[in-house]
Amino acid sequence: MRHFFDKLREHHHRHHECREDMLHMIGRRGHGHGRGFGRFGGADDEGGGRDFRAGRKLSSGDLQLIILSLLEEKPCHGYEVIKALEERTNGFYAPSPGMVYPALTYLEETGQASVVQDGNKKQYNITEEGRTWLNENRDRVEAILGRLTAIGDKMDRIREVFGEKLDMHASRFGMSVEDDGGRFIKELNQARSALKSAIRAHVGAGEEEQRRIASILAEAARQIEAGGK
DNA sequence: CGATCTATGTCTGTTAGCGT
DNA sequence: ACGCTAACAGACATAGATCG
Numbered sequence: 355m356r357h358f359f360d361k362l363r364e365h366h367h368r369h370h371e372c373r374e375d376m377l378h379m380i381g382r383r384g385h386g387h388g389r390g391f392g393r394f395g396g397a398d399d400e401g402g403g404r405d406f407r408a409g410r411k412l413s414s415g416d417l418q419l420i421i422l423s424l425l426e427e428k429p430c431h432g433y434e435v436i437k438a439l440e441e442r443t444n445g446f447y448a449p450s451p452g453m454v455y456p457a458l459t460y461l462e463e464t465g466q467a468s469v470v471q472d473g474n475k476k477q478y479n480i481t482e483e484g485r486t487w488l489n490e491n492r493d494r495v496e497a498i499l500g501r502l503t504a505i506g507d508k509m510d511r512i513r514e515v516f517g518e519k520l521d522m523h524a525s526r527f528g529m530s531v532e533d534d535g536g537r538f539i540k541e542l543n544q545a546r547s548a549l550k551s552a553i554r555a556h557v558g559a560g561e562e563e564q565r566r567i568a569s570i571l572a573e574a575a576r577q578i579e580a581g582g583k
Numbered sequence: 584c585g586a587t588c589t590a591t592g593t594c595t596g597t598t599a600g601c602g603t
Numbered sequence: 604a605c606g607c608t609a610a611c612a613g614a615c616a617t618a619g620a621t622c623g
Contacts, residue, residue: 407610431586431587432586432587433585433587434584449615449616450615450616450617451586451587451588451589451617453615453616455586455587455615457589476586476587
């Protein structure tokens with residue numbers, strides 16, 4: 355069996371050999387094998403809400419561009435790149451080491467980044483070549499970063515509404531779900547939690563049942579919006 | 584514990600082969 | 604030509620090992 359890194363390196367090599375092709379490919383959807391570039395939604399993608407699932411979010415080319423833009427801001431090592439992306443997207447996108455390190459190695463191999471050994475760490479710096487490539491694709495980088503940030507914000511709002519953000523923080527700090535540090539009263543958190551459970555329990559329910567749930571939620575939303583009037 | 588690297592599993596889309 | 608399905612391939616996450 356061919357291992358992931360072999361495959362990834364082979365994949366990277368193909369891009370290296372076909373740099374001109376790659377630059378043309380950036381900005382369009384997958385051709386030929388049909389997968390890869392623009393998967394998460396390139397600059398020409400619309401809506402941003404589609405393909406909103408676990409799994410690949412950026413193509414390798416996109417990721418390399420994003421990493422270069424981070425390196426342009428300041429030299430980073432791999433772990434910092436992961437953290438920076440996670441931070442920028444409110445935790446929505448934190449590429450795995452299996453993506454980031456090979457991408458950094460690729461950037462080094464292609465001369466777009468240089469490496470300075472910093473103890474047991476490798477600090478990557480953008481090179482002139484990398485800066486040139488980045489400038490050639492500046493629009494795309496801005497679009498990707500903008501979309502990542504926007505989705506991160508959206509995720510944050512969704513989590514807040516459904517309490518997942520609180521769940522996350524609560525578990526991280528050893529608190530119960532109902533304990534959010536006093537932002538909401540206990541009864542409200544319990545009710546929210548009950549609502550979440552009820553909806554989850556009806557995943558896959560029939561159309562009629564879903565309509566019933568939707569009308570209940572819509573009515574609840576209407577009453578909440580109306581306040582105590 | 585942070586940083587890096589490696590092996591393996593999973594998911595998803597493509598391709599090819601087959602029967603109708 | 605069309606639809607179905609198994610095999611295949613690409614992209615990625617995750618777990619774990621290693622090192623300082």
